[in-house]
Amino acid sequence: MLKRGGRVKGRTSAYLKRYWMLYALMLAPLIYFIIFKYIPMTYIQIAFKKFNITQSVWEMEWAKNNGFEYFIKAFSNRDFLYAVRNTVMLNVLDLAIGFPAPIFLAVLLNELAFKRFKKITQTIIYMPHFLSWVIISGLALQLFAPTTGLVNTALGKIGLGPIPFLNESVHWVITYIFIGVWQSAGWNTIIYLAAITGINPELYEAAAVDGVNRLQKIWHITIAGIKPTIVVLLVMNLGRILSSDFDRPYALGNNLVSNVSDVIATFVYTNGIRGSQFSLATAVGLFQSVICVIFLLASNAIAEKFGEHGIMS
Amino acid sequence: MVKSKASRFADIVIAGTCLIIILVCLLPIVNVLARSLSSADSLIKGKVMLIPAGLNLEAYKTVLSDPKYTWSLVWTAILTVMCTCLSVFMTVICAYPLIYTELKGRKVFTALMISTMYFSAGTIPNYLLVKDIGLLNSPLVLMIPSCLSVFNVIILRSFLLGIPVSLRESSEIEGADPIDVLLRVYLPLSTPVMATLALFYAVGRWNGYSDALMYLKNRMFFPIQLLLFNILNNVTSVEVATQEGFSNPGLSETLKSATVMFAIVPILIVYPWLQRYFIAGATLGAVKE
Numbered sequence: 001m002l003k004r005g006g007r008v009k010g011r012t013s014a015y016l017k018r019y020w021m022l023y024a025l026m027l028a029p030l031i032y033f034i035i036f037k038y039i040p041m042t043y044i045q046i047a048f049k050k051f052n053i054t055q056s057v058w059e060m061e062w063a064k065n066n067g068f069e070y071f072i073k074a075f076s077n078r079d080f081l082y083a084v085r086n087t088v089m090l091n092v093l094d095l096a097i098g099f100p101a102p103i104f105l106a107v108l109l110n111e112l113a114f115k116r117f118k119k120i121t122q123t124i125i126y127m128p129h130f131l132s133w134v135i136i137s138g139l140a141l142q143l144f145a146p147t148t149g150l151v152n153t154a155l156g157k158i159g160l161g162p163i164p165f166l167n168e169s170v171h172w173v174i175t176y177i178f179i180g181v182w183q184s185a186g187w188n189t190i191i192y193l194a195a196i197t198g199i200n201p202e203l204y205e206a207a208a209v210d211g212v213n214r215l216q217k218i219w220h221i222t223i224a225g226i227k228p229t230i231v232v233l234l235v236m237n238l239g240r241i242l243s244s245d246f247d248r249p250y251a252l253g254n255n256l257v258s259n260v261s262d263v264i265a266t267f268v269y270t271n272g273i274r275g276s277q278f279s280l281a282t283a284v285g286l287f288q289s290v291i292c293v294i295f296l297l298a299s300n301a302i303a304e305k306f307g308e309h310g311i312m313s
Numbered sequence: 314m315v316k317s318k319a320s321r322f323a324d325i326v327i328a329g330t331c332l333i334i335i336l337v338c339l340l341p342i343v344n345v346l347a348r349s350l351s352s353a354d355s356l357i358k359g360k361v362m363l364i365p366a367g368l369n370l371e372a373y374k375t376v377l378s379d380p381k382y383t384w385s386l387v388w389t390a391i392l393t394v395m396c397t398c399l400s401v402f403m404t405v406i407c408a409y410p411l412i413y414t415e416l417k418g419r420k421v422f423t424a425l426m427i428s429t430m431y432f433s434a435g436t437i438p439n440y441l442l443v444k445d446i447g448l449l450n451s452p453l454v455l456m457i458p459s460c461l462s463v464f465n466v467i468i469l470r471s472f473l474l475g476i477p478v479s480l481r482e483s484s485e486i487e488g489a490d491p492i493d494v495l496l497r498v499y500l501p502l503s504t505p506v507m508a509t510l511a512l513f514y515a516v517g518r519w520n521g522y523s524d525a526l527m528y529l530k531n532r533m534f535f536p537i538q539l540l541l542f543n544i545l546n547n548v549t550s551v552e553v554a555t556q557e558g559f560s561n562p563g564l565s566e567t568l569k570s571a572t573v574m575f576a577i578v579p580i581l582i583v584y585p586w587l588q589r590y591f592i593a594g595a596t597l598g599a600v601k602e
Contacts, residue, residue: 015417019413019416019491021490021491021492022409022410022413022416022491023410023418025406025407025409025410025491025492026406026407026410026422028403028406028407029403029406029407029426029461029466030422030425032403032460032461033425033426033429033461035442035446036439036442036457036458037429037433037434038425039442040433040434040435040438040439040441040442041434041438042438043434043437043438043441043442044434044435044438046437046438046441057441105334108327108330108331108334109331111323111327112324112327112328112331113324113327113328114324114328117328117331118331120335121331121334121335123585123588124335124338124339125334125335125338126588127338127581127584128338130516130520130580130584131520131577131580132519132520132521132522132538132576133520133522134520134522134538134539134541134542134545134576135520135538135541135573135576135577137542137545138345138541138545138569138572138573138576139341139342139344139345139573140341141545141569142344142345142348142566142569142570142573143341143344143345145566147359148356148357148358148359148361148566150340150341150344150361150362150363153359153362154362156359182337182338186338214320214323246436246523247521247522247523250523251522251542254546265436268435268436268437269436269526269527272436272437272440273436273437273440273527278437278441281436281437282435282437282438285435285436285437285438286435288435289432289433289434289435293431293432296431297431
């Protein structure tokens, strides 16, 4: 017994002697994850408790209705219901218009016969992805300004009245969606272009011999070839239907259109951090996180069925 | 291969469509540039489209003479460099140990790390944590809480796993310890991927504003994007302009255009040079595990 114990000990110390440096390296990231990702999870209790600034999270009193007071409050709050509706609405529209756009663009680029021009086009259409939403909002405010903006001035010249692109709900929603396409469609072609390069060139040659026309080639070879990528990305995007980004709606929204531009993320910010209703905002955030994780896991599982690694793609 | 007339025509239609798309990408920026270089008067009259009218540099002079603005540019540049160094360092020390498949606890650590991609505590818990550990209103709040991206760790780990283990083993035989191996074998082989990660972090920091909006009250540490956000939403005006008593709405418009240009230019300058790294990174992200 003693001997064996000694051997185990010897093996452990040899192991540690060899690898302790790796554990030392992992220490800082581990502490980072614990402090900034896991300790905040203990604060989730606030959703079920009466927030009190003088007490620690563990000492606060439980909220009414078995702790569900703030969830009930949230669901009887008109602004919250609007925020949920807007989150889903903007995500669905992004999916309907923003999702096909890069596929169209990638096919278009693939059909482009002039190689140098293709490179230039790629360089330029990737660029908007690197501009911040604040900058894009600055560009949009100037471009769509009612009297002095480029678009309305041009429309005025052909006799069309100024259009309130950013100041009226329906116009704002359409503008918001198309600004999203402008920002991301180019960048998102990368993954489809990579998939297109994986298509066997012999297929195109065989099609040429058979005298297949261009549209048929696009549909039956190119689109068919990237179909798995399309399906996986579509499923992944469906998984994000209730997630909400903060930067984009907050930068592009304004008071005149808050009935359509307020989403869950901005609701949490205005009511929680600005309005100090910490319990309500935490409850709303938790509701969203839980739904999101369910959707994400489900969509990942479906995506893996199609033979791809979900969160990676 | 001889092309038919119809096919030639289709080629031209496709090229034309691409040209229109290029213009749609570029015109908003050209328009704002033109506005920033125009006189306030011609701007207000709606004369400015793509070419400056009444060319002058008034707006740029005003912006550059505002210490708040110039400081913000300098501060954001410093912040971006510091954040990028910290983040790349953290990403390396997080991803590197994970390529030792025989390392005990590796799987637990990976699971702990990946789950944070699926579930996050939320805005308010993060805010209260930052408050409780005393980072609220400290400039460090713009660096530390966002210093490590799990997605980038996975990209780097996949890349490092692609380097043949035999290289590592041969230097281990010569008595190198894991840190020697990292410095002598892995890092020299991964400069392109490191450049890509550094760029992702740098662009993220340069473009970020929501953490500053939520965590900072001290205007001194506002990054350029938050200052720009406040200017665009009329929360802040360019100081010098108001001090000198300009109440000209046209000038305030050209000033907005000039401030937007100042935030865009650094990105536009680095962009063409770094493009290949960005693209390399985007396809790396798509690589299956």
